[in-house]
Amino acid sequence: MKSSSNKSNSMEEKYITQAKLQELCNELMENNFDVFIPRQYGYQKLNKGEDFTIDNSLKPTKSSFKDLVFPKAEPILYYKKNKSEVEIIDPKPNGRTKIILGAKPCDAKSISIMSKVFNWDYKDEFFNVRANNTLIVGILCNFVDEFCFCTSVGLSPKSTEGSDLFLIPVDGGYGVKIVSERGNEFYQKYSNYFTAGDEKQIKDSEAKVKEPEVTFEPEQVRRWIGENFENNYWNTVGTLCLGCAQCAFVCPVCHCFDIVDEDYCYTEGRRMKNWDACQFEIFTLHASGHNPRNDQNKRYRQRISHKFKYYPDKFNEILCTGCGRCSRGCPVSIDIKKIVSDINSFAQS
Amino acid sequence: MNKDNFEPKIVAFVCNWCTYTGADLAGTSRMKYKPNVRMIKLPCTGRIDPLFILKAFERGADGVLVSGCHPGDCHYNAGNFHARRRWIMFRKLLDFLGIDDSRIHFSWVSASEGKKFVDVVNGFTDKVKARGPFTRFKKLNEEFVINE
Amino acid sequence: MNNLRQIAAELLNTGKVNAIVGYVPVDGTSRTKPFIATKPEEVEKFVINQNILNNLSVYLTKDEVKKNFKKIGIIAKGCDIKSIIALIQENQIQRDNIVIIGIKCSGVYADFEETRIADKCVNCEVMEPHLFDYLVEMENGSVLAGEDQKIKIIRQIETMNAEERWDFFENEFSRCIKCYACRQVCPMCYCERCIVDKAIPRWIESSAHKRGNFAWNLVRAFHLSGRCVGCGECERVCPMDIPLSLLNRKMIMVTQEEFNYKSGMDLNTPTLIGSYDLKDNEEFIE
Numbered sequence: 027m028k029s030s031s032n033k034s035n036s037m038e039e040k041y042i043t044q045a046k047l048q049e050l051c052n053e054l055m056e057n058n059f060d061v062f063i064p065r066q067y068g069y070q071k072l073n074k075g076e077d078f079t080i081d082n083s084l085k086p087t088k089s090s091f092k093d094l095v096f097p098k099a100e101p102i103l104y105y106k107k108n109k110s111e112v113e114i115i116d117p118k119p120n121g122r123t124k125i126i127l128g129a130k131p132c133d134a135k136s137i138s139i140m141s142k143v144f145n146w147d148y149k150d151e152f153f154n155v156r157a158n159n160t161l162i163v164g165i166l167c168n169f170v171d172e173f174c175f176c177t178s179v180g181l182s183p184k185s186t187e188g189s190d191l192f193l194i195p196v197d198g199g200y201g202v203k204i205v206s207e208r209g210n211e212f213y214q215k216y217s218n219y220f221t222a223g224d225e226k227q228i229k230d231s232e233a234k235v236k237e238p239e240v241t242f243e244p245e246q247v248r249r250w251i252g253e254n255f256e257n258n259y260w261n262t263v264g265t266l267c268l269g270c271a272q273c274a275f276v277c278p279v280c281h282c283f284d285i286v287d288e289d290y291c292y293t294e295g296r297r298m299k300n301w302d303a304c305q306f307e308i309f310t311l312h313a314s315g316h317n318p319r320n321d322q323n324k325r326y327r328q329r330i331s332h333k334f335k336y337y338p339d340k341f342n343e344i345l346c347t348g349c350g351r352c353s354r355g356c357p358v359s360i361d362i363k364k365i366v367s368d369i370n371s372f373a374q375s
Numbered sequence: 376m377n378k379d380n381f382e383p384k385i386v387a388f389v390c391n392w393c394t395y396t397g398a399d400l401a402g403t404s405r406m407k408y409k410p411n412v413r414m415i416k417l418p419c420t421g422r423i424d425p426l427f428i429l430k431a432f433e434r435g436a437d438g439v440l441v442s443g444c445h446p447g448d449c450h451y452n453a454g455n456f457h458a459r460r461r462w463i464m465f466r467k468l469l470d471f472l473g474i475d476d477s478r479i480h481f482s483w484v485s486a487s488e489g490k491k492f493v494d495v496v497n498g499f500t501d502k503v504k505a506r507g508p509f510t511r512f513k514k515l516n517e518e519f520v521i522n523e
Numbered sequence: 524m525n526n527l528r529q530i531a532a533e534l535l536n537t538g539k540v541n542a543i544v545g546y547v548p549v550d551g552t553s554r555t556k557p558f559i560a561t562k563p564e565e566v567e568k569f570v571i572n573q574n575i576l577n578n579l580s581v582y583l584t585k586d587e588v589k590k591n592f593k594k595i596g597i598i599a600k601g602c603d604i605k606s607i608i609a610l611i612q613e614n615q616i617q618r619d620n621i622v623i624i625g626i627k628c629s630g631v632y633a634d635f636e637e638t639r640i641a642d643k644c645v646n647c648e649v650m651e652p653h654l655f656d657y658l659v660e661m662e663n664g665s666v667l668a669g670e671d672q673k674i675k676i677i678r679q680i681e682t683m684n685a686e687e688r689w690d691f692f693e694n695e696f697s698r699c700i701k702c703y704a705c706r707q708v709c710p711m712c713y714c715e716r717c718i719v720d721k722a723i724p725r726w727i728e729s730s731a732h733k734r735g736n737f738a739w740n741l742v743r744a745f746h747l748s749g750r751c752v753g754c755g756e757c758e759r760v761c762p763m764d765i766p767l768s769l770l771n772r773k774m775i776m777v778t779q780e781e782f783n784y785k786s787g788m789d790l791n792t793p794t795l796i797g798s799y800d801l802k803d804n805e806e807f808i809e
Contacts, residue, residue, distance in 0.1 A: 067698060088762050088763070088764070089762060089763070101519045117519075266559070268704075268708055271703060272704040274702075286722070298730045300701070301731065322585075355760075355762050357707075357756070357760035358577060359556035361549070425745055426718070433734060463807075464745070464781075468744060468773075468774060471773050472688060472689065472741060475685045481809065511686070511693070519732070
């Protein structure tokens with residue numbers, strides 16, 4: 027199903043011009059596939075015949091493409107009442123093929139990370155159908171700022187992990203690496219758009235990327251968090267947090283959800299699966315009125331622990347790709363990189 | 376939808392002591408008025424939370440009528456004064472968003488004004504009928520379709 | 524600058540306040556972020572420059588702050604002081620429990636990218652604050668020139684007909700992801716249980732679909748009518764760039780026109796929605 031970094035097995039690199047890429051997208055849209063490219067607010071659908079450019083030196087979009095595989099609001103069942111009978115109707119998850127074009131490595135990895143929890147004790151059909159029909163075309167990243175830290179979590183601006191195909195901008199177009207089985211199938215189908223790639227050009231482009239400095243060691247962080255649940259450090263971390271869910275919602279891998287029922291009218295309605303976040307005050311509010319995480323410090327501790335300890339413990343993946351969106355967008359500039367780096371320095375002393 | 380056949384659904388939030396009694400009077404006097412209105416009785420217009428009005432539109436109302444006691448006659452002394460202030464603001468907000476006077480109407484109808492109630496209802500129903508169904512709000516509901 | 528640090532240190536030293544909320548720089552960037560200083564030596568970090576975008580008065584409403592600090596000092600621009608006054612008008616904080624260090628402000632940037640002046644600063648009447656206990660100057664403050672973009676858009680919307688207005692707002696609200704950053708950053712949104720979190724009955728759907736988004740944004744704008752001071756934080760923090768200030772500023776204009784009232788200007792005026800006037804306009808009521 028999903029891609030894996032298959033560098034040793036990748037065929038020689040290919041090449042595609044910008045113009046041919048444009049044409050390929052038009053053909054894909056003719057074949058009833060949806061193509062998404064990074065734009066102002068997030069990844070948005072391309073319209074037929076629309077010209078586009080992908081500038082990989084821009085900062086990551088404000089929000090990720092998580093919405094395409096894990097929608098912000100999704101109906102999971104519909105009901106109709108007729109006197110005393112209730113009819114339950116299962117919606118068919120949207121299996122339309124989507125091609126995500128121009129995902130930076132910090133975005134491309136997100137589906138493979140989330141898919142671990144969505145296939146853990148229960149196979150989430152809604153997620154799987156969408157993820158299985160999504161092709162990720164990653165792109166080399168030429169952006170770095172003070173909030174990025176992909177290198178600290180095992181990624182890099184040239185990492186192909188999570189991508190099915192990977193573009194490297196070169197003169198006139200892109201070098202193309204075929205990373206996964208699915209990527210290869212795609213390539214075989216549309217190989218007429220591609221020509222042979224120039225390995226030297228590709229290596230040159232790759233050499234020019236600026237990598238963010240590594241500021242922490244995930245293993246050290248994981249160990250420290252496991253041993254320091256009651257540490258006073260946590261009382262300093264969440265004090266300024268306002269408890270909005272901006273960080274969780276723009277994050278490519280945060281995946282908590284809430285189930286609510288809504289009605290159209292007295293006899294018809296639906297059950298919705300909506301994004302939720304551990305930073306909300308009512309996230310752990312019990313029906314009795316008791317709230318185990320009743321202040322923001324405890325809630326922020328949960329966020330860091332989940333991402334850097336609990337998820338890696340269970341699934342061997344860090345629940346973070348180092349994209350920095352949470353910190354860039356935080357209303358009060360809480361910087362996750364700084365917090366985890368602080369923890370790292372505690373761990374080392 | 377055939378515009379001529381369109382019968383608007385109007386929800387009326389009315390206060391118990393004045394307008395509701397006024398409507399009762401219209402009924403007992405056998406005055407006829409358009410049947411499109413569905414009445415919701417509240418103790419006082421001061422109880423009307425603008426959320427009710429929003430919910431009425433959400434659930435398919437084409438028009439909303441809000442009516443209560445004349446200023447100075449409120450059974451609870453000042454409920455309608457508070458309500459009046461709220462309406463001034465809510466009305467402007469709705470107008471800014473695209474829900475104008477042809478969809479929402481306010482009136483003072485006292486317990487003895489059965490005829491006025493009939494006039495208000497008939498007049499507003501005609502206005503909404505001429506304006507047409509409030510399809511735009513209804514379309515918000517159609518984002519998810521069963522068996523997509 | 525030294526003036527501010529002196530004042531702040533003295534307040535903490537003498538115990539006049541238990542904590543001071545102010546702005547500190549974010550290392551390696553031109554940004555600033557909030558900081559709560561509890562020890563006199565911590566005030567060295569405070570800055571006042573044209574990047575102090577946050578409205579710190581939101582912290583005066585947070586339980587964690589209220590519980591831990593009885594008396595709080597706050598470094599505030601004129602617009603933030605309006606929020607503080609609005610909170611006092613609504614009895615959320617006592618005037619005696621806060622010490623306001625006001626800033627003579629020359630305007631702040633709209634965002635940390637320092638591209639243009641914030642819309643709220645263009646016609647600001649409280650560049651010299653109207654209520655304070657101490658007054659300090661903004662460092663390197665040059666009055667930024669610019670146009671109020673929001674007013675232009677509001678005027679434009681006013682020329683549209685009902686369908687066009689609806690389309691405009693439906694389109695903007697469709698991007699909403701219900702993160703509630705707008706609510707959390709707003710000093711006037713201090714309700715212990717927000718209406719959107721109430722499930723029985725479900726008044727406003729928490730789902731991020733069109734109907735839920737429209738209801739949320741409309742109701743929040745209404746709950747702020749007559750109370751919003753126009754600090755613009757809601758729009759600054761929205762991750763989907765929804766122009767929330769259009770609604771809130773329009774309502775500020777409406778309350779000015781209809782009632783000649785501005786929230787946050789005078790401690791002693793009763794709140795708008797909490798009171799009434801026998802002579803309120805009722806021409807629209809049949």
